[in-house]
Amino acid sequence: MIDVLDLARPDIRALEPYAHSAWEPALTRLHANENPWADGADAGALGLNRYSESQPKALIGALATHYGVQPGQVLTCRGSDEGIDLVVRAFCRAGRDRVMFCPPTFAMYGFAAAVQGADVVEVPLDGSFGLDADTVLKGWSPGVKIIFLCSPNNPTGNSLARGAIELVLTGLAGRALVVLDEAYIEFAGVGSCLALQSRHPELVILRTLSKAHGLAGARCGVVLAVPAIIGLLARIIPPYALTAPTIVAAFAALAPERLARTQDRVRRLVVERKRLHAALIALPLVRKIWPSDANFLLVEFDDAARAYAAAARNGLLLRDFSRRPRLAGCLRITVGSPEENDRLIMSLAAA
Numbered sequence: 001m002i003d004v005l006d007l008a009r010p011d012i013r014a015l016e017p018y019a020h021s022a023w024e025p026a027l028t029r030l031h032a033n034e035n036p037w038a039d040g041a042d043a044g045a046l047g048l049n050r051y052s053e054s055q056p057k058a059l060i061g062a063l064a065t066h067y068g069v070q071p072g073q074v075l076t077c078r079g080s081d082e083g084i085d086l087v088v089r090a091f092c093r094a095g096r097d098r099v100m101f102c103p104p105t106f107a108m109y110g111f112a113a114a115v116q117g118a119d120v121v122e123v124p125l126d127g128s129f130g131l132d133a134d135t136v137l138k139g140w141s142p143g144v145k146i147i148f149l150c151s152p153n154n155p156t157g158n159s160l161a162r163g164a165i166e167l168v169l170t171g172l173a174g175r176a177l178v179v180l181d182e183a184y185i186e187f188a189g190v191g192s193c194l195a196l197q198s199r200h201p202e203l204v205i206l207r208t209l210s211k212a213h214g215l216a217g218a219r220c221g222v223v224l225a226v227p228a229i230i231g232l233l234a235r236i237i238p239p240y241a242l243t244a245p246t247i248v249a250a251f252a253a254l255a256p257e258r259l260a261r262t263q264d265r266v267r268r269l270v271v272e273r274k275r276l277h278a279a280l281i282a283l284p285l286v287r288k289i290w291p292s293d294a295n296f297l298l299v300e301f302d303d304a305a306r307a308y309a310a311a312a313r314n315g316l317l318l319r320d321f322s323r324r325p326r327l328a329g330c331l332r333i334t335v336g337s338p339e340e341n342d343r344l345i346m347s348l349a350a351a
């Protein structure tokens with residue numbers, strides 16, 4: 001049996017974890033050099049004079065229930081951005097190990113690799129932005145410790161085929177971590193690949209409360225992995241990573257009535273995505289809209305600068321990808337509220 005931790009940095013495996021102050025809420029805290037007085041104006045009962053609970057038990061439990069895993073398979077972090085950074089730092093030695101990803105995709109994978117001093121191997125998505133498992137497997141070489149896959153993919157919006165993901169997992173078993181970023185999975189018709197973890201311990205899933213759950217400002221990301229990987233990442237995450245207000249907000253978002261509202265909002269955004277797609281594709285300025293399983297559309301324009309400027313004149317900010325390889329003429333448009341989408345449609349129709 002292969003130990004997934006054999007892929008990790010030996011120095012991190014040997015690292016003595018930083019012993020942060022114990023979380024004993026019933027006891028008087030004279031062990032953490034905090035200030036004894038809370039300022040009620042800060043956050044009321046939250047007591048911001050105190051350090052927060054590291055990897056808060058109740059939140060971890062609620063997340064484990066929500067995702068259908070054991071608490072030992074869950075790590076909370078400051079957005080899934082931090083999850084990306086943690087896996088790269090724990091598994092890649094600067095100047096020696098490499099990170100693979102499939103452009104066009106989320107820029108943070110390359111960025112985290114660069115910060116860590118890890119080289120990158122880029123294996124482009126195919127002509128429809130699908131995952132070509134054969135090319136990925138051919139692109140692997142012994143220094144590649146991590147491959148990042150993103151499904152639904154940002155900025156293209158499409159889901160990667162589950163069969164192709166499984167082929168990559170099988171082909172790279174024991175050779176690399178497969179980090180599957182499912183930040184937008186709630187908006188997709190297809191389910192998570194989380195269940196594959198029982199057969200593939202190298203599979204690390206990234207989830208977030210930023211998108212479907214509407215908590216981007218709280219910064220709560222989730223790493224779901226086998227306990228050995230979670231334990232390793234927990235060694236290097238800064239202590240008290242989540243602030244007390246974030247812990248409260250994240251926990252509240254997992255209550256049944258909030259989850260029902262989230263589901264309803266996701267449904268409404270999917271309806272809006274279809275409506276926006278239909279309205280935009282009818283405009284003369286729009287050349288193509290890529291199929292999307294996420295809460296955004298990748299739209300190719302005859303003149304992206306003109307479309308961007310028309311939206312901006314109406315106070316609408318879009319994301320310009322038109323100078324990125326393979327994305328000439330493309331803007332990424334987040335699906336907003338019905339009113340926001342109407343404003344966008346009118347702006348572009350008048351462009």
Ligand SMILES: Cc1ncc(COP(=O)(O)O)c(C=O)c1O
Pocket residue numbers: 078079080081082106150153154181183207208209210216219220221
């Ligand atoms: C694919 C993908 N992964 C991860 C993130 C980071 O999300 P967060 O750090 O808010 O959890 C984003 C944000 O846009 C994203 O598009």
